[in-house]
Amino acid sequence: MTTRPANSVVVFDFETSGLSPAQGHRTIEVGAVLLENGRITDRFQALMNPGIRIDNFIENYTGITNAMLADAEPAAVVMSRFSDFIEGHNLVAHNASFDQRFLQAELQRLQRTSRHAFSCSLLAARRIYQTAPGHSLAALVAFKQLPQEGDFHRALGDAQMTAHLWLALLDDIHRGYQFSDMTFATMQQLTTIPKRSVLPFFQALRRQKEAQSLPAG
């Protein structure tokens, strides 16, 4: 049996034919990286044929053409492999609610379900980088001077840059708030508090940790 590091996480990104699976939009590309102990240890990237034509805006926005998708594996095949790749992992995405909706919709087509825990780098960044000029992935990569690994608006490139953003968030929380043991669950909790409550949030966590480390009695 494989033992996974407690802090492993899959950071992923979809390119899609539009904004809403409820409107019939489909995934056209998936990119993902496995982060273990703060390092990228595995990657997943695939175009997929959704069985529908994409419009000019999506072709221009992503650089993915209808001709490229015509040669790609069917979405069902790719999503099945991707489902295996993320099996058992916590998931991170930039504006995670968007990717979560598409993941659920695509897996539902395969009669599969997603029980993964999600965290969102956009919501975390809005709390930790409150002075950033914007919180789009591109704005945050520039703001933090992160490595531009791959192309923006392509799934693997965006997933890799989101992974670097995620690691930067963990590092800056460590430096700025003197809080070193951020778990995935704590990051999820961070994204649910008001922005003004960030400092009290970390102060409370530290007090809680110190109380737990005191000897009983």
Next chain:
DNA sequence: TGCCAGGCCCTCTTTAGGGCCTT
């Protein structure tokens, strides 16, 4: 690109409206 979606978050708010973010 436009406003066809959904959710977060701010403010000229909470009995609402609009910007940001994802494709």
